[in-house]
Structures are given as C-alpha cells and as structure tokens.
Amino acid sequence: MVEEECLKSKKSIKMQAVALRTSRSISNEECTPRQKSDVGRAARKAKRIRFLVNGDRFCKGVVVAVTHERYRSFDSLLAELSNMLSENKHLPSGVRALFSTDGHKISQLDDLEDGKFYICSGGNNAIKKIDYAALNNVKPSRSLTKLQSTHTVLSSPSKQPYLNIRPKIIFVVRSGTRPRKIIRMLLNKRNSPSFEHILTLITESIKLDTGAVRKVYISSGCQITQLEQFFESDDLFFVYGSERISQDDLKLDFEEMKTVQSHKRGLRRPANELKNGTHCMDESGKRVPQLPKTTKANRSITSSIPSKVLSRYTIGDRLGDGNFAVVYRCFDKRNNAEYALKVIKILDVPQMSQMIENELSILKSISHPNIINLISDLVTTTDVYLITELVSGGDLFEAIARCTDFSERDIRLMTRNLASALAYLHGLDIVHRDVKPENLLVEYDINGHVLHLKLADFGLSQKVKEPLYMVCGTPTYVSPEILTQDGYGVKIDIWAAGVILYILLCGFPPFVSENNIQEDLFNDILSGTYGFPEPYWDNVSEEAKDLVCSMLQSNPSLRFSAEDVLDHPWCDEFEL
Structure with missing residues (x-):
C-alpha cells in the first residue's frame, strides 16, 4: 500500500533531496535546461496597479506598488487591500477576490500586469457591470506618491497600527449563564484588517443569543474600541450584544477559570518531565529522547544512466540515497558548473506514476529562493533523472x-x-x-x-x-x-x-x-x-x-x- 510506504521513515537524500516533477513523460528526450526566472530582478521591479471596488461607481480605488518582496503571498496583498479599503460599504467582509476587467479571476501575484487596473470583490461573485475604465482616469506618468496622496481618506492614520499586528490567540467569553462558553481564536493580519472585521469574526464564532457582538471588554472594565487594543497584553475578552453588563460579569468563576487555564497550558507537561514518564536526567544525565533514526534503503539503484545525460554531464561521487532514489554530484561539460543528479527508480506500484507526474508538474511551476531549483529532467520507462542545483552543506x-x-x-x-x-x-x-x-x-x-x-x-x-x-x-x-x-x-x-x-x-x-x-x-x-x-x-x-x-x-x-x-x-x- 502506498499509504503504508508513505508512513515509513526514509532517508531522503543526503545532500540533494529534490523532487519529482511533470505532468507528462519525456521518453528518450535530451535534458533541456530549465529557463530560470530572475527572482531578484522581479522583486525589485514594482508593478504599479490600481485596485477598484466591485460595484462602486464613485470610489477611485487605491494604487499599490506590487512586488514579491513586499507581498510574500497573494493572501498578503488581499489582506492589505482589505485594510486600505476597510471603510468601503461594498466590502463588508474585506477583499476576498480580485478580477480583471473582463471578469477573469486573479489567483496569484504573477497574474497582475503593470499599469492595469483590477476589481476588488468581497466574494467570488462575478463583477458588476459599470464603467470601471472611467474611474481609472489617472495618467501612467503620475508618480505613485501623488496617486496615494489623493486618496488618503481610504487609508487613514488610524489604520497604521495594522502594520505592526502580530499573530495572537485570544480567549473570548460569551455572555450568558455561568459557566459561560469560552472559545479560542487566532487573530492575524489577514483576518483582522480592522476593528469591525474582528467584531464580525467574533460574532460568527460565538453566536450570541442577542445577535451581533457590539461591545467588548477586558477584565479591568475597559471597553475595547480600537483594533490595536486586541493585540496588547490582555488576551481575555468578554463580549456582549445590546444587553447591560455589570462589573461582576467581567470576573471568571472557578469552572471558567479552569477552562481558561487548561487552554493556556496547552496541555503541556510539567517542565521537569519528558514524554512517557521519562524524567529529564537520570544519574548519568543522559536519559533524553533521541531524534529517531531514518530508514535507509537496503538496496542500491544500479540502473544505467542514459547516454543523453552522460553526453551533457560528467557524473561525480555519490552523495546519498533513499528508498527510491540515488543522488550523485555532476558537472556540466560546457561550463563545469556543479549540480546534483537525482535518479529515481520507477516501481510498479499503484499511484507511483501519478505521484511522479504530480511532483514534476509542481516543481516546474514554482520558483522561490528557499526551494531547490530544478535545472532539467528526463523521464524514461524505468527511471526519472533530475538535474538540480547543488547545496553543498548537506541536509x-x-x-x-x-x-x-x-x-x-x-x-x-x-x-x-x-x-x-x-x-x-x-x-x-x-x-x-x-x-x-x-x-x-x-x-x-x-x-x-x-x-x-x-x-x-x-x-x-x-x-x-x-x-x-x-x-x-x-x-x-x-x-x-x-x-x-x-x-x-x-x-x-x-x-x-x-x-x-x-x-x-x-x-x-x-x-x-x-x-x-x-x-x-x-x-x-x-x-x-x-x-x-x-x-x-x-x-x-x-x-x-x-x-x-x-x-x-x-x-x-x-x-x-x-x-x-x-x-x-x-x-x-x-x-x-
């Protein structure tokens, strides 16, 4: 069973674990170098893009300089747009999707084009048909600084603390009869772009009998009215709708306190105890759990390397092996550049071919400084050959x-x-x-x-x-x-x-x-x-x-x- 094989510890290549990739098989074809994207150049070159609001014929939108350096993911961009447009009534739940003017949904940063404008939507619904082009009336020659200064109303100074928000788990106490319901929630930049967003998030999670959450207090009696207050030292919040509250409501009874303390401990064991009752140190001071040993393959892969690989690369020493693969050092004969060659044995087991296709397809579609880079690949009926960058420090x-x-x-x-x-x-x-x-x-x-x-x-x-x-x-x-x-x-x-x-x-x-x-x-x-x-x-x-x-x-x-x-x-x- 593949499930069982997947659960076995395997020693994944000593110095070059790189993965399988492609959605197609390339039989007996010459390894072709993969066209590398210049990540550094792409990060430095900002795309200046105007973002308008779905269905809002009056909002001029905001202009943002989009780079991979500034936004680590597509969700980061959506979160910042939600913050910048948080007061727009057409986006009560923030920006959840982006569309081009022809209605095509944008799913990644690379889909955005410099100088174009896009429509922010609060859901996955189609964009409303209004004349967005008329709203995008700012000439390209104008500077980003000027564009932003004309729309400061959309990004008020009160929203600036958003930039310093740290992820935080809070405890929310629901109003009602004791012992009251207490839940934990994770707040971060993406789900908490504004104070109103947090109230909506708590409302959906806590489900008050009186409807929406309208008032939030901490145990000292101070009412929470600003976004940044959720991210200060307090982590226990009491929430109410339209009902009246008393000072006693802001105190926990014994059962409620036990609930909060058990959550805060996170079920962690005492500091002086290790797993399975083994204490930190015995008399020799050596009784500590050890990192589990990996499982190395008992066999060696001896399949011959195709001539089309050998004609391009000189094969060096063996760097490591795993359950299904062997990794060698290799050198490009044209420029003596050093790479790693991973040889993966194709076994006749269910789903393995599909796994290889999935892996190759994914590897060919990604590029990131902290992900191993595929240079070229060759798939035969018995083996997969991957040429990857070499990381000389080992795993x-x-x-x-x-x-x-x-x-x-x-x-x-x-x-x-x-x-x-x-x-x-x-x-x-x-x-x-x-x-x-x-x-x-x-x-x-x-x-x-x-x-x-x-x-x-x-x-x-x-x-x-x-x-x-x-x-x-x-x-x-x-x-x-x-x-x-x-x-x-x-x-x-x-x-x-x-x-x-x-x-x-x-x-x-x-x-x-x-x-x-x-x-x-x-x-x-x-x-x-x-x-x-x-x-x-x-x-x-x-x-x-x-x-x-x-x-x-x-x-x-x-x-x-x-x-x-x-x-x-x-x-x-x-x-x-």
Whole structure:
C-alpha cells in the first residue's frame, strides 16, 4: 500500500533531496535546461496597479506598488487591500477576490500586469457591470506618491497600527449563564484588517443569543474600541450584544477559570518531565529522547544512466540515497558548473506514476529562493533523472545527527527560510506533506554559520482543492488531523515545521515513543501534550517557546499559518 510506504521513515537524500516533477513523460528526450526566472530582478521591479471596488461607481480605488518582496503571498496583498479599503460599504467582509476587467479571476501575484487596473470583490461573485475604465482616469506618468496622496481618506492614520499586528490567540467569553462558553481564536493580519472585521469574526464564532457582538471588554472594565487594543497584553475578552453588563460579569468563576487555564497550558507537561514518564536526567544525565533514526534503503539503484545525460554531464561521487532514489554530484561539460543528479527508480506500484507526474508538474511551476531549483529532467520507462542545483552543506538531519549546536540566530534564520518557502507554496494552494530535516538542505559560510536553507523532495506534494485524507508523511512529523483522518490542508506543513523548530532548540522531538512503537507515538501526537523540560530549555527565549506553541496547536484553525510564523516577533528579530 502506498499509504503504508508513505508512513515509513526514509532517508531522503543526503545532500540533494529534490523532487519529482511533470505532468507528462519525456521518453528518450535530451535534458533541456530549465529557463530560470530572475527572482531578484522581479522583486525589485514594482508593478504599479490600481485596485477598484466591485460595484462602486464613485470610489477611485487605491494604487499599490506590487512586488514579491513586499507581498510574500497573494493572501498578503488581499489582506492589505482589505485594510486600505476597510471603510468601503461594498466590502463588508474585506477583499476576498480580485478580477480583471473582463471578469477573469486573479489567483496569484504573477497574474497582475503593470499599469492595469483590477476589481476588488468581497466574494467570488462575478463583477458588476459599470464603467470601471472611467474611474481609472489617472495618467501612467503620475508618480505613485501623488496617486496615494489623493486618496488618503481610504487609508487613514488610524489604520497604521495594522502594520505592526502580530499573530495572537485570544480567549473570548460569551455572555450568558455561568459557566459561560469560552472559545479560542487566532487573530492575524489577514483576518483582522480592522476593528469591525474582528467584531464580525467574533460574532460568527460565538453566536450570541442577542445577535451581533457590539461591545467588548477586558477584565479591568475597559471597553475595547480600537483594533490595536486586541493585540496588547490582555488576551481575555468578554463580549456582549445590546444587553447591560455589570462589573461582576467581567470576573471568571472557578469552572471558567479552569477552562481558561487548561487552554493556556496547552496541555503541556510539567517542565521537569519528558514524554512517557521519562524524567529529564537520570544519574548519568543522559536519559533524553533521541531524534529517531531514518530508514535507509537496503538496496542500491544500479540502473544505467542514459547516454543523453552522460553526453551533457560528467557524473561525480555519490552523495546519498533513499528508498527510491540515488543522488550523485555532476558537472556540466560546457561550463563545469556543479549540480546534483537525482535518479529515481520507477516501481510498479499503484499511484507511483501519478505521484511522479504530480511532483514534476509542481516543481516546474514554482520558483522561490528557499526551494531547490530544478535545472532539467528526463523521464524514461524505468527511471526519472533530475538535474538540480547543488547545496553543498548537506541536509539538516545530518547536521542534527552530528550534534551540531545551532545558535538561536541560525535557528531563527532557518525557520524564516522554511516559513517563507511554505508561505509561497501555500499561497499557490500547494501542500508539501513531507517537511522534515532530511528534506531541508543547508548552506554554511566559512565560519560554519547558516547562510540559507532550501526545501526539497516534493514526492508527496499536491495541489489542495479540497480536504485531503490520504495518510502519508513521516511519523515523527505527522500532524493530528492526518491521524484522525478528518481531512487536512496546508497547515500540516506548519505542524511539521513546529516539530523541527522544537528539535533544533533542544535536540530531541516533542513527541516520541519510548519503545519505538509507532502506535504509541501516534497516541502521543493525538494527545497534543509536550513540555519544555529543564535543563534543555533553560537558555531558550520565551518568544521562541511561544512560537513553538503556536505552531504545535492541535486545532488547525488555531495553528499559525506560514505568514503568521513570519510575522511572529521571534522570527522578525532576525540578526544579520
């Protein structure tokens, strides 16, 4: 069964895990170099675009300089447009979709063209037929500064704190008889562009008997009236409709307090206890869970490399192997450029051909500085040959296995790089499904500091059009929703990244089986319980621990997105 194979730990290429790609088979064709996009140039060149409002014949819209550097994903652009146009009555729920003037829905940043104008919509409905061209009456020669200054009413100074919003989990207490209903909610830039948006979000979640949420208080009695107040130190909020309140309503009874405290602890174990009852240190000081060993293939792939590959590349030493692949160093005979050659054996098992097609198709459609770059590929009846960029530092698993002691600065950089890659993929509705140290390639400088990290091995990646149910991944990094088979999406990658961050900070995983029994491991993951045991976490910052907790939320709706990870203060404090 493919599901069972997917769940086996596999040593994913020692130095070059790159994934399979293409939606077509290329039999006996010469490897053709892939046309690389100049990411740096694209990021520097801003597209100046006017955004109008669907059905609003009076709003002149806003002009935005769109670059990949400014907007890490399409959702980031929608969030900023929601903030800029938050007072427009035609967009009560913010900007949810963009359309061209001919009604074509825009789904990614690359679809936007410089100098054109687009229609902002609050849903997926077709655009209303009005003369948008008449609204777009600003000459192209006018500067962006002038354009923006003519529409300051749309982006008032009161909205500026939006730029400093950090992702935050809050507790909302519903008015009513005690014990009152208390829910947790994740607020971030994307779902909280304005104060009114948060009230709508709470209304939909809390469902007051009196209708919409109109008043929000904190325990001190202070009423919340501004967006930025939700992101200050308080995290407990009492919400009401039109009913009257008393000071006693802003106090929790014993049962309510227990509910909040259990949520705040996040079901974490005491600081001095590890998983399965194993305490931090025994008399020898060595009783600590270890990072699980990967499973290496017992066989070697000996298929001959086609002459059309050998005529172009000189094959060097073997870099690593996995369950289905071998990786070699290779050199381009034209310019002696160094690459990696990954040879994947096509096995006669159900769904493998489809997985190869999915992977190749995805790899050929993406380009990001923190994702391994495919140079060329060749598919035969028995093997897939991938020429990829070479990352000489090896994979992250090897570094951890060597007991490499990464500084918090290096861990922060790697986390940012991984989150950036995932934000890009998730913005395209692509889930990786096998994020783990073996699939993360690291480059170092001459002093041993991390320069950058790249995500590789897209063998399990897939476009997410609806909830997925196939059980796959690597056991240590698999998320609760995969195990419960209730349907999952892109946030399973964030869970896996949270497990990796935990390992990097302390040296062992948050979820383990003492006897290496897979069922015990899965039960541990489903429990959602973990801790920060002494002395291994003593020197780790509180902000780093907070990010771990936000990424290892068992409830996917409360779990950070990749964008939230990048917005977190710990990631944002990157030191050059």
